[in-house]
Amino acid sequence: MVAPLNPCELEIDLFCRGVRIDRSCSLEEDARVFRRTRAGLGSGLELVLPGGLKDIWMNAPVEEDFAQASPYRLVKEGARYLLLDERNSLRYPVRIPPEPAWYERRTTLGTPMQDVGVLQGTYLGIYISNSCGYWWMRGEGREALNCAFCTTGYNVGVNERVDKAVEDVVEVAAAAKAEGCTFTHFNTGFHGGRDLEMVAPYVAAVKERVGQLVGVQALPARPADYWKYDWLLDLGANHFSFCWEFQHPDWFARLCPGKRATLGQDAFFRALEYCQRKMPKGACSGEIIAGVEPIEWTLRAIDYITDLGAFPTVCIFRPCIGSDMEHVPSPRSEDMIGVMRHMYEACRRKGIPIGAAPNIEVSLIVQPDDARYLAPRDLRFWAQEARSWVVRRLAAPVFARELRPRAPKADPLHPPRPRPAAA
Amino acid sequence: MSAVVLKGAATPDALAARSGGGFPAVDALLEGVASAPETFVLDPGAAGIDWSVENRVRGLPNRARIKCWSPKEGTLLVWFYKRSALPWSVDRFSYGGVLVGRERVPPAAIDAWLRYQVGGFHPEQRPPGIRRSFPFDLPA
Ligand code: SF4
Numbered sequence: 001m002v003a004p005l006n007p008c009e010l011e012i013d014l015f016c017r018g019v020r021i022d023r024s025c026s027l028e029e030d031a032r033v034f035r036r037t038r039a040g041l042g043s044g045l046e047l048v049l050p051g052g053l054k055d056i057w058m059n060a061p062v063e064e065d066f067a068q069a070s071p072y073r074l075v076k077e078g079a080r081y082l083l084l085d086e087r088n089s090l091r092y093p094v095r096i097p098p099e100p101a102w103y104e105r106r107t108t109l110g111t112p113m114q115d116v117g118v119l120q121g122t123y124l125g126i127y128i129s130n131s132c133g134y135w136w137m138r139g140e141g142r143e144a145l146n147c148a149f150c151t152t153g154y155n156v157g158v159n160e161r162v163d164k165a166v167e168d169v170v171e172v173a174a175a176a177k178a179e180g181c182t183f184t185h186f187n188t189g190f191h192g193g194r195d196l197e198m199v200a201p202y203v204a205a206v207k208e209r210v211g212q213l214v215g216v217q218a219l220p221a222r223p224a225d226y227w228k229y230d231w232l233l234d235l236g237a238n239h240f241s242f243c244w245e246f247q248h249p250d251w252f253a254r255l256c257p258g259k260r261a262t263l264g265q266d267a268f269f270r271a272l273e274y275c276q277r278k279m280p281k282g283a284c285s286g287e288i289i290a291g292v293e294p295i296e297w298t299l300r301a302i303d304y305i306t307d308l309g310a311f312p313t314v315c316i317f318r319p320c321i322g323s324d325m326e327h328v329p330s331p332r333s334e335d336m337i338g339v340m341r342h343m344y345e346a347c348r349r350k351g352i353p354i355g356a357a358p359n360i361e362v363s364l365i366v367q368p369d370d371a372r373y374l375a376p377r378d379l380r381f382w383a384q385e386a387r388s389w390v391v392r393r394l395a396a397p398v399f400a401r402e403l404r405p406r407a408p409k410a411d412p413l414h415p416p417r418p419r420p421a422a423a
Numbered sequence: 424m425s426a427v428v429l430k431g432a433a434t435p436d437a438l439a440a441r442s443g444g445g446f447p448a449v450d451a452l453l454e455g456v457a458s459a460p461e462t463f464v465l466d467p468g469a470a471g472i473d474w475s476v477e478n479r480v481r482g483l484p485n486r487a488r489i490k491c492w493s494p495k496e497g498t499l500l501v502w503f504y505k506r507s508a509l510p511w512s513v514d515r516f517s518y519g520g521v522l523v524g525r526e527r528v529p530p531a532a533i534d535a536w537l538r539y540q541v542g543g544f545h546p547e548q549r550p551p552g553i554r555r556s557f558p559f560d561l562p563a
Pocket residue numbers: 039132133134135145146147150151152188189190
């Protein structure tokens with residue numbers, strides 16, 4: 001008899017194989033609407049895989065062709081959902097997180113709230129502009145310098161607001177917080193080096209008027225502009241993430257031509273090093289995609305990130321429908337299990353806090369605390385569990401303070417140094 | 424124009440009228456469809472002229488679609504897209520499109536558009552000159 005997968009193994013297998021939806025399901029009533037934010041990654045079905053150590057939130061691929069051939073079928077029996085693995089008839093109970101009540105509401109300005117931000121797992125993701133300059137940049141014989149896995153540049157009409165009003169963002173963040181959301185993450189594409197100035201008013205407003213943990217994911221500043229990170233810290237930013245996606249320089253250059261042409265891979269490393277030095281362990285993250293470049297390079301990336309004291313955000317490659325890499329096969333689950341186990345071990349060995357922040361479940365990636373399921377249950381495992389428990393207790397008052405609204409220590413509209421001349 | 428161009432099609436004139444009428448690119452596309460070895464299937468319920476192709480790509484049914492639709496007088500959009508795999512979803516995945524006027528489009532371009540569809544929108548077959556976004560919403 002085949003042993004059932006543990007929740008993290010199941011999460012990884014679902015990322016790699018996707019899910020087919022049975023006719024018995026009524027997801028149009030039971031599930032969140034699908035939103036294609038974050039380079040197309042959010043196009044899947046939000047699922048919760050229950051487990052003893054923790055419940056795992058994930059965004060399972062359902063639209064891509066590989067998902068149409070998946071052995072997993074989501075079925076509804078009575079009011080319950082379960083995943084049926086047709087290779088071995090194993091059945092896994094799952095939960096479908098309902099749509100947050102605020103998705104149906106409008107802001108005071110009349111904007112549909114779900115056009116402003118989207119819940120990805122339990123955090124609020126806000127793409128502050130739905131454009132990215134790489135999609136409009138030609139060069140090297142290419143019509144565009146977009147990242148090959150991304151779909152951001154293709155729009156059918158406008159499915160998100162182009163420029164988001166600060167007022168709208170504040171109202172949506174407040175609505176999400178009222179339903180338990182603790183973290184708002186601002187995300188941008190390439191805006192010619194003005195990305196951090198663009199994000200500043202949003203960071204300050206959410207910190208001052210809502211009181212949430214706030215993260216920023218933007219392309220790295222040039223060293224001469226690192227003061228912008230200090231400024232954002234004064235405005236209340238709690239987290240910076242840097243996505244160089246591929247550790248091998250050739251894979252980075254080939255699949256992220258815009259990032260290579262405008263910044264280079266080193267810019268990501270230096271900015272992460274600068275920010276992580278200024279912030280508590282695990283407050284910054286390096287983001288990479290596993291399953292495209294040779295695995296040893298992904299492991300090397302995880303080691304580099306954790307050596308800095310930063311948090312590894314490892315995304316399993318999804319050949320998103322509509323992207324230039326749509327026809328590339330998704331990776332093998334066995335390989336990805338090895339990567340995620342390595343990620344957990346690296347965090348454990350280097351003392352990167354795992355699962356310390358309250359109620360932050362990121363559905364687009366395998367989180368290091370999801371990967372606890374992959375570790376052998378030996379003494380080291382239980383010692384790590386005990387350490388994590390202590391860290392959570394010690395960090396609780398710090399996070400409680402961060403979740404209270406507070407005035408920023410800087411002016412979000414007037415950076416401490418002159419803005420660079422427009423390109 | 425060939426009499427039988429798309430499975431499920433109405434008369435050629437009625438068909439051409441669905442895209443606004445009078446676009447040589449539409450006539451050329453429909454001729455290309457008629458002479459292609461694959462079977463193309465019209466969706467009579469969709470806006471404009473909208474068709475899929477009955478072949479398989481890497482073992483799975485090809486989801487690539489072309490829609491010819493006129494956003495304004497004298498302009499035609501030849502749009503490449505896929506529909507959601509989920510039966511209740513109205514989501515669409517765009518692969519961009521080409522805006523043309525009433526000029527003649529070279530046969531090589533017409534052929535490239537149809538081969539792009541038959542190949543399931545493989546990036547290596549992407550025809551030149553595709554625009555990725557449009558200043559208007561596209562009807563279903
Ligand atoms: S930086 Fe790359 S991944 Fe991000 S939006 Fe631009 S093209 Fe997409």
